[in-house]
Amino acid sequence: MNNISFGQYYPSNSFIHRLDPRVKLICAVIYVAAIFFVDSYFVYAAVLLFGITVIALSRVPIGTVLKTVKSVLFLILLTFALNLFLVSGDKVLWSWKFIKITATGLDYAVRMAFRLFLLITGTSLLTLTTTPMELTDGLESLMTPLKAVRFPVRDIALIMSIALRFIPTLMEETTKIMNAQKARGASFDTGNLLKRVKALLPVLIPLFVSAFRRAEELALAMDSRCYDATPNRTRRRQFKINMVDIAVLLIFAAFITLIILDKYLWGGAMDGIIYGLIFKK
Amino acid sequence: MPIVIKDLTYTYMRKTPYEKKALDRLTLTVNDGEFLCIIGATGSGKSTLIQHMNALIRVESGEMTVDDMVLHAKRVDLRRLRGKVGMVFQYPEYQLFEETVAKDVAFGPKNMGLPQEEIAVRVREAIRLCGLDYDEIKDRSPFELSGGQKRRAAIAGVVAMRPEILILDEPTAGLDPEGRRDILELARSLQREASPTVIMVSHNMDEVARHADRVAVLADGGIKTVLPPRELFKQEAMLEELGLGVPVSAKLWNLLKAAGAEMPLLPLVPEEFAAMFADYAGGGKGERRE
Numbered sequence: 264m265n266n267i268s269f270g271q272y273y274p275s276n277s278f279i280h281r282l283d284p285r286v287k288l289i290c291a292v293i294y295v296a297a298i299f300f301v302d303s304y305f306v307y308a309a310v311l312l313f314g315i316t317v318i319a320l321s322r323v324p325i326g327t328v329l330k331t332v333k334s335v336l337f338l339i340l341l342t343f344a345l346n347l348f349l350v351s352g353d354k355v356l357w358s359w360k361f362i363k364i365t366a367t368g369l370d371y372a373v374r375m376a377f378r379l380f381l382l383i384t385g386t387s388l389l390t391l392t393t394t395p396m397e398l399t400d401g402l403e404s405l406m407t408p409l410k411a412v413r414f415p416v417r418d419i420a421l422i423m424s425i426a427l428r429f430i431p432t433l434m435e436e437t438t439k440i441m442n443a444q445k446a447r448g449a450s451f452d453t454g455n456l457l458k459r460v461k462a463l464l465p466v467l468i469p470l471f472v473s474a475f476r477r478a479e480e481l482a483l484a485m486d487s488r489c490y491d492a493t494p495n496r497t498r499r500r501q502f503k504i505n506m507v508d509i510a511v512l513l514i515f516a517a518f519i520t521l522i523i524l525d526k527y528l529w530g531g532a533m534d535g536i537i538y539g540l541i542f543k544k
Numbered sequence: 545m546p547i548v549i550k551d552l553t554y555t556y557m558r559k560t561p562y563e564k565k566a567l568d569r570l571t572l573t574v575n576d577g578e579f580l581c582i583i584g585a586t587g588s589g590k591s592t593l594i595q596h597m598n599a600l601i602r603v604e605s606g607e608m609t610v611d612d613m614v615l616h617a618k619r620v621d622l623r624r625l626r627g628k629v630g631m632v633f634q635y636p637e638y639q640l641f642e643e644t645v646a647k648d649v650a651f652g653p654k655n656m657g658l659p660q661e662e663i664a665v666r667v668r669e670a671i672r673l674c675g676l677d678y679d680e681i682k683d684r685s686p687f688e689l690s691g692g693q694k695r696r697a698a699i700a701g702v703v704a705m706r707p708e709i710l711i712l713d714e715p716t717a718g719l720d721p722e723g724r725r726d727i728l729e730l731a732r733s734l735q736r737e738a739s740p741t742v743i744m745v746s747h748n749m750d751e752v753a754r755h756a757d758r759v760a761v762l763a764d765g766g767i768k769t770v771l772p773p774r775e776l777f778k779q780e781a782m783l784e785e786l787g788l789g790v791p792v793s794a795k796l797w798n799l800l801k802a803a804g805a806e807m808p809l810l811p812l813v814p815e816e817f818a819a820m821f822a823d824y825a826g827g828g829k830g831e832r833r834e
C-alpha cells in the first residue's frame with residue numbers, strides 16, 4: 264500500500280513535462296487512433312523508435328514506463344495466444360493434434376500484441392509526464408466548445424479534479440484504517456475469497472463514513488466561497504501555446520502522415536522492400 | 545518486557561522519485577513499566593517508529609526486539625505480537641465500524657481467536673477501564689456517541705486485547721482542555737491497571753512534563769536524546785532549535801534562572817512551580833525576602 268503514487272506522475276523538468284497539456288492530450292488521442300492504422304512492420308519499428316525517442320526526451324526511466332506494461336501483461340499475452348491459435352491460414356508452421364499455428368496466425372498475433380504494447384506505453388507516457396491536475400485543466404479547455412450546446416463543462420471538470428484530488432487522500436486514509444484494524448489483529452490476506460471480502464468491512468465502513476464527512480466539509484467550504492455565483496470564472500493557470508508546442512504538433516502530424524501513407528498509398532510496400540533486402544540475396 | 549531498537553533505518557517509497565528516509569539509524573530502549581513520551585517536530589519520524597513496534601511496518605534495516613520476539617527476523621508471529629503491543633492511532637474514533645460498541649470492542653479479542661466467554665469478560669472489563677458505563681453503552685451505535693466517548697470506545701477496543709505495552713499516537717489531538725486531561729488520566733489509569741508500559745507520542749510539552757518518566761526526542765529520523773523531563777526541559781535552547789518548546793513551569797524556571805534566581809529543582813507542573821517558588825521566595829510563609 265505504501266508504494267502507490269497516484270496517477271503515476273514522474274516528476275522531472277524535461278520539455279515533454281512542460282508541454283501544454285492540451286497538446287499532449289491531442290497527441291495522445293491521435294496516437295491511440297493511429298496505432299490501429301499501423302500496417303507494416305516497418306512502420307511498427309518507426310513507431311517504436313519514435314516512442315523510445317520521446318521516452319528519452321522525457322527523462323522518465325525506461326523501467327518506469329515498462330512497469331506500466333506489467334499490469335496488463337496478462338492481457339497482451341492472452342491476445343497473443345488467442346490470435347496465434349485461432350486465426351487460420353494456409354501455411355501451417357506447426358501442428359499437434361487439433362492445434363495448429365499458421366503463418367497468418369503468427370503474423371496477426373505479433374501485430375496485435377505489439378499494437379497493445381505500443382498503446383499502453385504511449386498513453387502511459389501522457390500520465391507519467393502530466394500531473395492529474397494539468398490533465399483535467401487541459402481537458403476542460405479542450406471541451407470548452409461544448410459549452411455552446413449547454414454541456415456543463417465547468418462542473419464536469421470540477422468533478423474530475425475533485426475526484427483526482429481526493430484519490431490520494433482516500434488511499435492514505437485506507438492505509439491508516441487498515442493499519443488500525445491490523446493492530447487489532449485483523450488480517451486481509453488470509454482465508455478464502457468470502458473471508459477476505461468480509462475482512463474488508465472494518466475498512467470500508469470507516470472509509471465511507473470519512474468520505475461522506477469530507478464531502479460535506481468540502482460542499483460547505485465551496486458554498487461559503489460562493490461557488491456558482493459567477494457564470495464566468497477565470498482560472499489561475501492560463502494556458503499559452505508556444506513555439507515548442509507548435510513544433511511538437513507538426514512533428515506529430517508528419518509522423519501520422521507516414522502511418523497513413525504506408526497503409527493506404529504504399530500498401531505495406533516498405534515491408535516488401537525490406538523483405539527483399541533481407542531474403543533475396 | 546523491554547523494547548530494544550538498534551540502528552533502525554526506514555525509507556518510504558524506496559526507489560521512486562518520492563523516496564523519503566523517515567528513520568535513520570535510530571537506537572532506543574524502552575524499559576519495563578515506564579511511561580515514555582516521544583516528542584519531535586512534524587515529520588521527524590515518530591509515527592514511523594511506533595508503527596515498527598507492532599510490525600505494521602516491517603524492519604528493513606537494523607535490529608529490533610520486543611521481549612523475546614525478534615522483529616527483524618523473516619517470520620514474526622504477528623498475532624502474538626499484536627496481542628502484546630496495543631496501538632492506539634491518532635483519531636482512533638475513525639476506526640469504529642460495528643453496529644454496537646460492545647461488538648466493536650470485541651473485534652480485537654475475536655481476531656485473537658479467544659473463546660466467546662473470554663471475549664465477553666474482556667469487553668466488559670475494557671469498557672469499564674476506559675471510563676464508560678458498560679450497561680448503558682454496550683448496545684449503542686459507536687457513531688452516535690459524543691467525541692470523547694467515541695475516543696474512549698476506540699481505546700477500549702485496543703485495551704480489550706490486554707496488551708502489556710500500550711502505544712498512543714497523539715491521543716489528545718483535537719480535544720478540548722478537559723477532554724485532554726481526561727484522556728491523559730485514562731492513560732495513567734490504564735498503565736496502573738492494565739498495561740504497565742505506556743509509550744505516548746505528544747506535541748504538548750505540558751502533558752509530557754506532567755506524565756512522562758522519560759522523554760525521547762526525535763529529530764530527522766534519529767534519537768537526539770532520552771532524558772527524564774526534569775533534565776530535558778532545562779535545555780530550552782536545544783528544544784527550540786528543533787521546533788519544540790518547554791512546559792510553562794520550565795519556561796518560568798529558565799527565565800528566573802537567567803534573571804539570577806536559581807531554584808534547585810526544575811518544576812514540571814504549575815502546581816510544583818508555585819510550591820517551589822513560594823518556598824524559594826518566602827520560606828513557604830509567603831513573606832517577601834528583600
Ligand SMILES: Nc1ncnc2c1ncn2[C@@H]1O[C@H](COP(=O)(O)OP(=O)(O)OP(=O)(O)O)[C@@H](O)[C@H]1O
Nearest residue numbers: 265556557564566585586587588589590591592593
Ligand atoms: N506513507 C508514507 N509515504 C511516504 N512518506 C511518508 C509516509 N508516511 C510518512 N512519510 C514521511 O516520512 C517522514 C516521517 O513521517 P512520520 O509520520 O513518521 O512523522 P511524525 O513524526 O509522526 O510527524 P507528525 O508529528 O506530523 O505526526 C515524513 O517526512 C513523512 O512525510
Ligand SMILES: [Mg+2]
Nearest residue numbers: 590591592713
Ligand atoms: Mg505522526
